[in-house]
Amino acid sequence: MSATMTEENSKASTRPSLLSRPMGVLAINVAAVVAGIALWAAVTTQGVVGLPTPLAVAHQAVIQAQNGLLWSDAAASLGRVFSGFALGIAVAIPVGFLMGWYRTARGIIEPYVQFFRTIPPLAIIPLAIVTMGIDETPKIFVIFLASFLSSVIATYQGVVNVDKTLINAARVLGANDFAIFRRVIVPASLPYIMVGVRIGLGSSWATVVAAELIAAQSGLGFRMQQAQLYYDLPTIFVSLIAIGVLGLIMDRIVITLDNTMTAWQEKL
Template structure:
């Protein structure tokens, strides 16, 4: 999308359009079209995390230093080589930020989706605990969500450090 101008003009408005629709608003449509099992949850979580990530990735691609691209062209590199050896590596920090943002969106969406329409999961457990004023279960569920989210974020940070060792850090 960020590499080819025509793809950008065709795809970017649609990405922005769907990004503005809250993922939770899609749940009724997802249930009607995909059924009541896990498929609607997976679809809504994917939608939330993908749309959050794609914007950061797009920004990374368009932010690549033109000097690097021009230098690769002068050395005889074709578009595919430039994309694989210049654009993608230079975009990795942005991509990983997008993945971290997408992870947060995914967690928020999965819990909310389970609160609304699920028969299992932490959100469902919290919903059931609310009916009986079971505060300990609610707190344990919240702490569990926080710990799991923090653990996953730390894994992504470790991947970021490993994949972007070449980058200067402040």
């Protein structure tokens, strides 16, 4: 009898729970969003806070979608974020590997990285305007800087935290430095790198609004600034929600890539 109960308990423990199923997680996500919107509607309809109702924001979103402003602003912001983010990640990953693999490179690069990490990317905007003008270059540069500084440390930590037993085992088996780097260091660092990519993506979206204050003529941040002048709260909310939705979609894409590239890793 006890053996049968133990076997049943073992099967139950290995059975995927609701939270471990993709559809179960999706259902919880949808329920959380619906509950949030309902709470928003309740507090704004009763006049508890001076914010627009969900219906007012939805109506403004429809107007902007019909006249094309929402799509053009979203495309402009998305293009800037993607350009700066892609450049930042492309530079951060090799620099992080250099810092982690070579002590000399670490000694040269790390002081500069740590120095600029203490300076908010937004503080670079005046310098970027003076040196790069007011076109797209300074906007992309400050986004690049935000994503680079957020990602390079994660990559560096991924390299230095690789289990030394794996490296020693590879050396015993006759692997040279290049083989160890390619077959041990890179795969073992991928979870850290992908965390850095996600943080860099969030930093890019957090910076785009301020970046679009640099003489922009389009973009979600630019639209929010214009709406602020006329106290147009529904338009501000539309831009905020658009930024959140675009950022969420890009983050889910990164998570999918992470799950594919680190399928070997045990995860909860």
